[in-house]
Amino acid sequence: MPALPCLSALPFLAAIGLNHYIAVAAMLFAIGFFGVLLRQNTLVIYMSLELMLNAATLAAVAFSRYNGTMDGNVFVFFIITVAAAEVAVGLAIVVALFRKRHTVQVEELDALKN
Amino acid sequence: MTPAILALLLLLVPLTAALLIAFFFRRAGGIARFLSVGAALAVAAIAGHLIFRTGDTSVDVRWLTLGDFSLSLGFLINPLSKLMLGVVALVGFLIHVFALGYMKGDASVARFFGCVSFFMFSMLGIVLADNLAMLFIFWELVGVSSYLLIGFYLEKPSAVAASNKAFITNRVGDFGFVIGIAWAWVQFGTLNLDAIAARIAADPSLALTGVALLLFCGAVGKSGQMPLHVWLPDAMEGPTPVSALIHAATMVAAGIYLLCRIHFMMTVEALNVVLFVGICTALYAGLCAITQKDIKKILAYSTVSQLGYMVAAFALGSLYATRHPEQAGAAALTVGAAAAMFHLTTHAFFKALLFLGAGSIIHGCHHEQNIFKMGGIARKMPVTFLTFTAGYLALIGFPFLSGFYSKDTILYLAGQVSPLAEKLLVAGAVLTAFYMTRLWVTVFFGRAKSDHSDHAHESPLVMTVPLLILAVLAVVGGGAFIYAGPLAALPLSLPHIDEAAHHALFITSAVIVGVGVAAAIGVYRVGSANDRLEQTVRPLHSLLVGVQRVFDVLYGWYVEYVQQRLAELLGFLEHLLVSGLVVRGSAAVAGVLGIAARSLHTGNLHNYVYWFLGGLLAFWFLAFGL
Amino acid sequence: MTDALFYLFSTLTLAAAVLVVVNRNAVNSAVFMILSFLGMASLFVLLEAYFLAVIQVLVYAGAVIVLFLFIIMLLDVRGGDRARFRPLTAIASFAAGALLLTGVGLLFREPSLQLAPPPSPGVGASLRDFGALLFTRYLLPMQVTGFLLLIAMIGVIVLSKRFEAARRDPAA
Numbered sequence: 009m010p011a012l013p014c015l016s017a018l019p020f021l022a023a024i025g026l027n028h029y030i031a032v033a034a035m036l037f038a039i040g041f042f043g044v045l046l047r048q049n050t051l052v053i054y055m056s057l058e059l060m061l062n063a064a065t066l067a068a069v070a071f072s073r074y075n076g077t078m079d080g081n082v083f084v085f086f087i088i089t090v091a092a093a094e095v096a097v098g099l100a101i102v103v104a105l106f107r108k109r110h111t112v113q114v115e116e117l118d119a120l121k122n
Numbered sequence: 123m124t125p126a127i128l129a130l131l132l133l134l135v136p137l138t139a140a141l142l143i144a145f146f147f148r149r150a151g152g153i154a155r156f157l158s159v160g161a162a163l164a165v166a167a168i169a170g171h172l173i174f175r176t177g178d179t180s181v182d183v184r185w186l187t188l189g190d191f192s193l194s195l196g197f198l199i200n201p202l203s204k205l206m207l208g209v210v211a212l213v214g215f216l217i218h219v220f221a222l223g224y225m226k227g228d229a230s231v232a233r234f235f236g237c238v239s240f241f242m243f244s245m246l247g248i249v250l251a252d253n254l255a256m257l258f259i260f261w262e263l264v265g266v267s268s269y270l271l272i273g274f275y276l277e278k279p280s281a282v283a284a285s286n287k288a289f290i291t292n293r294v295g296d297f298g299f300v301i302g303i304a305w306a307w308v309q310f311g312t313l314n315l316d317a318i319a320a321r322i323a324a325d326p327s328l329a330l331t332g333v334a335l336l337l338f339c340g341a342v343g344k345s346g347q348m349p350l351h352v353w354l355p356d357a358m359e360g361p362t363p364v365s366a367l368i369h370a371a372t373m374v375a376a377g378i379y380l381l382c383r384i385h386f387m388m389t390v391e392a393l394n395v396v397l398f399v400g401i402c403t404a405l406y407a408g409l410c411a412i413t414q415k416d417i418k419k420i421l422a423y424s425t426v427s428q429l430g431y432m433v434a435a436f437a438l439g440s441l442y443a444t445r446h447p448e449q450a451g452a453a454a455l456t457v458g459a460a461a462a463m464f465h466l467t468t469h470a471f472f473k474a475l476l477f478l479g480a481g482s483i484i485h486g487c488h489h490e491q492n493i494f495k496m497g498g499i500a501r502k503m504p505v506t507f508l509t510f511t512a513g514y515l516a517l518i519g520f521p522f523l524s525g526f527y528s529k530d531t532i533l534y535l536a537g538q539v540s541p542l543a544e545k546l547l548v549a550g551a552v553l554t555a556f557y558m559t560r561l562w563v564t565v566f567f568g569r570a571k572s573d574h575s576d577h578a579h580e581s582p583l584v585m586t587v588p589l590l591i592l593a594v595l596a597v598v599g600g601g602a603f604i605y606a607g608p609l610a611a612l613p614l615s616l617p618h619i620d621e622a623a624h625h626a627l628f629i630t631s632a633v634i635v636g637v638g639v640a641a642a643i644g645v646y647r648v649g650s651a652n653d654r655l656e657q658t659v660r661p662l663h664s665l666l667v668g669v670q671r672v673f674d675v676l677y678g679w680y681v682e683y684v685q686q687r688l689a690e691l692l693g694f695l696e697h698l699l700v701s702g703l704v705v706r707g708s709a710a711v712a713g714v715l716g717i718a719a720r721s722l723h724t725g726n727l728h729n730y731v732y733w734f735l736g737g738l739l740a741f742w743f744l745a746f747g748l
Numbered sequence: 749m750t751d752a753l754f755y756l757f758s759t760l761t762l763a764a765a766v767l768v769v770v771n772r773n774a775v776n777s778a779v780f781m782i783l784s785f786l787g788m789a790s791l792f793v794l795l796e797a798y799f800l801a802v803i804q805v806l807v808y809a810g811a812v813i814v815l816f817l818f819i820i821m822l823l824d825v826r827g828g829d830r831a832r833f834r835p836l837t838a839i840a841s842f843a844a845g846a847l848l849l850t851g852v853g854l855l856f857r858e859p860s861l862q863l864a865p866p867p868s869p870g871v872g873a874s875l876r877d878f879g880a881l882l883f884t885r886y887l888l889p890m891q892v893t894g895f896l897l898l899i900a901m902i903g904v905i906v907l908s909k910r911f912e913a914a915r916r917d918p919a920a
Contacts, residue, residue, distance in 0.1 A: 027861040027862055030855050030861055034852055038848040045731055045735075055781055055816060066791060066792075073795045081799075082886050085800065085803065086889055090896060096901075096904050097907070104907055112823060
């Protein structure tokens with residue numbers, strides 16, 4: 009906030025640059041990753057995966073804007089499309105798995121053990 | 123017909139006979155017999171043609187090449203090989219004919235004749251070989267034939283044990299022989315006998331004592347010199363024609379023939395060793411023969427003793443030649459080779475005769491072999507008695523028979539080279555006369571000591587005719603006139619003996635014969651029922667028996683305590699190291715790796731994500747060059 | 749002004765994301781996800797990618813999360829999972845957290861990322877330019893993506909149909 013000069017001493021309160029957006033994307037990615045690592049429910053894991061994908065799209069758009077090109081935006085378009093298709097198929101698999109195993113807890117889905 | 127083709131025929135005819143018998147005529151004893159005897163006749167005819175009608179030749183064909191080393195098969199036909207060929211072919215044929223009668227009625231007669239034909243093939247291979255490798259191949263084949271024939275009576279465990287003993291003892295000698303061949307190849311770059319001779323003629327320092335002695339090892343094994351003589355007496359388990367052919371006339375002479383073939387490789391030190399071995403063998407075997415009761419064993423020890431004489435003859439002649447080089451020159455054989463071959467030839471005649479005669483006696487007495495159970499055979503089997511006597515007289519060196527001339531040559535050479543050797547060889551000759559007279563008087567005179575010998579009858583013509591022919595040869599074999607054509611090289615190559623020496627030798631021989639015969643008759647009396655030496659001078663007899671047994675006892679101790687223990691140790695090590703550490707160890711390592719890889723498959727999704735993260739970090743570090 | 753909006757929406761996005769991951773109830777997670785996507789769309793607007801913002805809401809928040817909700821309710825997943833405390837997990841989490849903080853700090857320091865925004869309107873503001881680029885330079889990826897959607901659709905049908913066929917004749 010430019011009206012408070014003392015606040016400009018803190019780096020993250022300076023004018024919003026690319027690094028701010030990238031930082032947000034990184035943190036979002038990390039949160040998604042934690043979700044994949046720590047949750048037992050397959051569906052929640054899948055949702056965390058989508059969060060990671062979103063973080064990547066945010067980073068792409070930010071780069072595209074700050075470098076003055078269009079390619080990043082176009083790419084994000086494709087990413088969103090592909091992510092949607094992937095979710096559809098992935099959930100179909102989860103449904104099939106649930107019908108066989110009657111569970112979506114990752115702990116119990118260990119048939120490939122040894 | 124070139125000599126090479128004749129030589130090839132000589133090899134192929136008995137081989138074909140053996141193969142035909144092996145494949146088609148195993149049960150047809152009649153056909154097998156005549157096939158084999160026909161092959162022997164053909165061999166004799168071809169050999170005659172080869173010896174008298176063709177010249178010397180040396181041909182070879184390269185067979186296999188391994189890097190630097192090439193193995194060729196070829197023939198070297200010179201006066202030496204012609205002489206040996208004559209002996210082998212003639213004596214072999216006569217023994218084949220004898221065996222027709224002897225083996226009649228035996229169930230496995232086809233196997234017998236197949237093995238004998240195979241033996242003829244192998245022996246002729248040794249005679250004709252032109253390089254050491256080929257000679258070794260046929261050397262081994264002869265060993266195989268000997269094994270097959272000694273163990274001919276398969277049901278007798280003693281025969282089987284004897285054939286094993288023969289083969290293994292031969293193998294010990296062959297071990298030295300093979301090392302000698304390898305060293306010879308390293309030293310001379312070739313194994314062809316003519317080529318080696320040429321190289322040594324150009325540079326005498328090439329001849330090494332080590333090579334010569336190692337090659338002599340082969341002769342020690344095959345010709346039953348001490349300490350590898352133990353197999354020959356046991357080899358008497360085979361049928362008598364086998365003993366005559368293989369263990370008297372031909373195979374055991376192969377060692378002597380080898381020495382003659384490689385005479386140019388000998389050095390003076392090697393010859394001294396050879397002489398020592400020969401004299402020791404001659405004396406030792408003579409001592410052993412005194413206490414034997416089996417007629418064939420007596421003859422076997424006699425063979426060992428005479429082989430010692432032949433070996434000593436070779437050494438003495440070669441040493442004589444080095445001291446009197448002016449006597450060489452145009453002679454086709456060296457003095458050593460001539461002396462040895464002369465005794466070999468005469469020995470082949472009279473020893474084959476003695477063995478066949480013994481076979482005739484054994485056949486007539488219904489397989490009784492103990493001389494103290496025979497007696498009075500002279501009246502019952504007159505032809506056998508006459509021929510056996512001729513052989514006996516030739517063996518003990520009765521004047522003017524063949525053995526007299528060959529033995530005298532040896533004694534003359536001994537006198538020229540080393541008086542000690544001469545004295546020892548004379549003592550050996552006295553021993554020979556002693557034990558042979560013991561045999562002669564016990565078997566042929568007096569009363570029959572057992573039912574079998576009482577009912578002895580003369581053998582049929584097929585057995586007595588070869589005996590007669592061999593008897594004639596044993597009597598006249600010393601004369602130069604029977605060595606016609608190329609064989610005249612033999613008498614021409616013998617050392618020149620002057621008149622005074624001739625007289626001295628004649629007297630020496632007469633004294634030897636007289637002393638030996640008189641001593642034997644004095645001790646054993648004519649036709650006694652038991653061994654009088656054993657009865658009267660028991661300690662002496664026991665000492666002699668001990669002397670005869672000592673080698674077998676030593677070998678037995680060695681095998682049981684040293685070799686067996688070593689084998690068990692090696693077996694234990696193998697179990698531990700090879701099948702344990704290497705085989706099961708590598709299986710265990712593979713198993714451990716498998717378990718390690720398997721433990722990564724937890725089936726837990728989160729674990730896989732952690733591994734994923736780990737891999738990502740690794741990539742990051744790599745990218746930053748950490 | 750835009751700075752304040754940036755902070756607001758980024759905080760919203762991140763907080764919603766944390767709640768997605770932390771929540772026991774799957775339906776709650778899905779709804780918070782929608783909230784997170786709304787924040788994302790706002791950030792896109794701030795970055796002048798208006799088309800993408802709309803697409804984000806329509807496709808992601810509108811279709812993908814709805815599909816998630818469908819499946820969650822279809823499978824009728826009972827209650828939350830009791831998170832057992834495992835020491836390995838704690839260690840890994842601490843390590844990951846430390847990595848995260850260092851990463852973010854480094855990003856702030858990174859000089860090549862400290863760019864000022866070019867003056868607006870930016871290059872990508874116009875939809876016409878976006879479409880032109882899409883249909884000229886990125887035509888091939890677009891066609892391929894079309895194919896991909898077709899295949900995904902067929903795949904989903906096959907996956908659900910096969911199972912139906914197996915369930916229909918259990919006694920055969």
